[in-house]
Amino acid sequence: MAKQLSAQVEIDATPERVWQVLTDLGAYAEWNPFIVSSAGTPAEGERLTNRMQPVGGRAVTLRPVVIEASPERRLRWRGRMLAPGVMDAEHTFTIEPLGERRVRLTQHERFSGALVPLVAGTLDRGTLPAFELMNAALKARAERD
Numbered sequence: 001m002a003k004q005l006s007a008q009v010e011i012d013a014t015p016e017r018v019w020q021v022l023t024d025l026g027a028y029a030e031w032n033p034f035i036v037s038s039a040g041t042p043a044e045g046e047r048l049t050n051r052m053q054p055v056g057g058r059a060v061t062l063r064p065v066v067i068e069a070s071p072e073r074r075l076r077w078r079g080r081m082l083a084p085g086v087m088d089a090e091h092t093f094t095i096e097p098l099g100e101r102r103v104r105l106t107q108h109e110r111f112s113g114a115l116v117p118l119v120a121g122t123l124d125r126g127t128l129p130a131f132e133l134m135n136a137a138l139k140a141r142a143e144r145d
Contacts, residue, residue: 001116005128006108009135013142015072015095015103021142022075022093022105031141034134043069048077054126055133064091087115105138107131 011018021027025038025048032038036059040048046066053059064079067090074094081087089111096104109131111123 001112001120003111003116003120003123004108005111005123005131006106007128007131007135008104008106009132009139010098011103011105011139011142012101013103014101015097018095018103018105018138018142019072021138022095023069031137032134033137034130040066042066042075053130054122055129057122057126064089068092081113081115085113087111087113087119105135107135 023042025040025042028035028038034053035050036053037051038048040046042048044066047063048066049061049063051059051061062079062081064077066075066077068074068076072095074092076090076092078088078090080089089109091109092107094106094108096106098104109127111119
């Protein structure tokens with residue numbers, strides 16, 4: 001079984017500025033209510049260490065591998081819990097220009113594996129609202145400067 005979550009926000013900033021905020025992993029602790037800390041280099045093939053805080057749930061640390069880092073357009077990583085096929089997740093941030101200083105940021109995640117049917121409700125209740133909180137916080141930070 002597979003499960004997908006998606007959240008979008010429009011941001012009054014350039015793609016360059018949104019990319020800068022999104023890829024400044026060391027600053028996540030200052031503003032990000034979902035990925036409360038992150039370490040690593042957002043480059044293809046690199047492994048990140050992300051501390052995720054779902055709404056109403058326990059924080060969990062995941063170590064995904066970056067599978068795409070296209071500056072000012074897309075950041076994508078893939079993570080696994082335990083072993084392949086137990087619970088795999090592919091997380092994507094897409095930056096879409098809407099005008100000279102306006103973009104749409106879409107945060108999307110596709111979950112697959114044996115555990116998905118057991119946690120689908122938790123993903124809807126905890127992870128999707130966390131995406132929305134992160135999008136709002138990223139918008140505020142990108143528009144502030």
